[in-house]
Amino acid sequence: MSVSSPIELVCPAGSLPALKTAIDHGADCVYLGFKDATNARNFSGLNFDPAQVREGVAYAHARKRKVLLALNTYPQTDNWSSWTQAIDRAADYGVDAVILADPGLMAYAAKTHPQLRLHLSVQGSATSYEAINWYRERFGIQRAVLPRVLSMAQVESVVANTQVEIEVFGFGGLCVMVEGRCALSAYATGESPNCNGACSPGKHVRWEDTPRGMETRLNGILIDRFSEGERAGYPTLCKGRFEVNDETYYALEEPTSLNTLELLPELARIGIRAIKIEGRQRSPAYVAQVTKVWRAALDKLNSGGAAGFSVLPAWMAELNKVSEGQSHTLGAYYRPWK
Known part of the structure; x- marks a missing residue:
């Protein structure tokens, strides 16, 4: 799909202050969720109640920005109505689109609210244009939001063979699990992030000072141990340090952030419609910092074209401050053998 419009900047809003911050710093769209298991960031203290959604939509629309509502978890037979009611509320609140993963919910939304714009969530794990076209x-x-497992050549092939707008992740956290098929947290806690909306749910997390350092546990499983003064991250199994063959290290995945700033000209060339910033669980300060950098980068690309675009050291310095492990990666995008 050839796209002549500028790339949209889609930023996270885990709270009303974060929503306003994102819009004030240049987001074209914000994405958010309700305060329940219908979204994949179902953590205490995050997300929106009905009054906050209405206020957020009004704030965004007054500034000609868009609000996307994530209903991107999978309902079960005993709570189906909670998800369909969430779709009904989304339509009533006037959001610009709902982000869905479950085909049954898509069928409900398409039939009940035909005017409601539908986006396929990354949790739907659609990695081919055949799936997206279906x-x-x-x-x-x-x-459709593409999973973070495709090379640039594969992304280009998808874009070229569908009329569906394609959105990709540009910055933020990564995970070794395929989106929509997370098993590690479910194994440890008995609660699937894809059904309950939370990886490493807070009720299973414990922090404890010990003679050996600060220990973090998930449902009793030791995830990491931090020495005095060491920066401690939220305990998730995939980014824990474990002892393997008498050596302790990040056995599954080192903490790092996806950062595709240098790929912006190429993403624009192949017709990407939107860049998504990960981080609804992060603070408004994070949202402000990342949104400001990406707005500046997209504006530079739009005004000067690919030939005049380069990544400024100041941008990277700002993003380093909020990157996991203070390091960046191009992730699966950079796989020259693919």
Whole structure:
């Protein structure tokens, strides 16, 4: 799909202050969730109640920005109505699109609220244009968020063979699990992030000072141990340090952030419609810092074109401050053998 419009900047809003911060710093769209298991960031202290959604939508629309509502977990037979009611509320609140993963919910939304724009969530794990086109033909989706497992060549192939707008992640956290198929946290806690909306749910997390250092545990499983003064991250299994063959290290995945600033000209060339910033669980300060940098980068690309674009050291310095492990990666995008 050839796209002549500028790339949209889609930023996280885990709270009303974060929503306003994102918009004030240049986001074209914000994405948010309700205060329940219908979204994949179902943590205490995050997300929106009905009054906050209405206020957020009004704030965004007054500034000609968009609000996308993530309903991107999978309902079960005993709570199906909670998800369909969430779709009904989304339509009533006037959000610009809902981000869905479950085909049954897409069918409900398409039939009950045909005017409601549908986006396919990254949790849907659609990695081929054949899958994306099926969702378009069956449910009328207008945008798909690609999983973070595709090379640039594979992303380009998807874009070239679908009429669906394609959105990709540009900055933020990564995970070794395929989106929509997380098993590690479910194994440790008995609660699937894809159904309950939280990886490493807070009720299973414990922090404890010990003679050997600060220990973090998930449902009793030791995830990490931090020495005095060492920066301690939230305990998730995939980013824990474990002893393997008498050596302790990040056995599954080192903490690092995806950062595709240098790929912006290429993403624009192949027709990417939107860049998503990960981090609804992060603070408004994080949202401000990252949004400001990406707005500046996209504006530079839009005004000067690919030939005039370069990544400024100041941008990287700002992003380093909020990156996991203070390091960056291009992730799966950079796989020259693919």
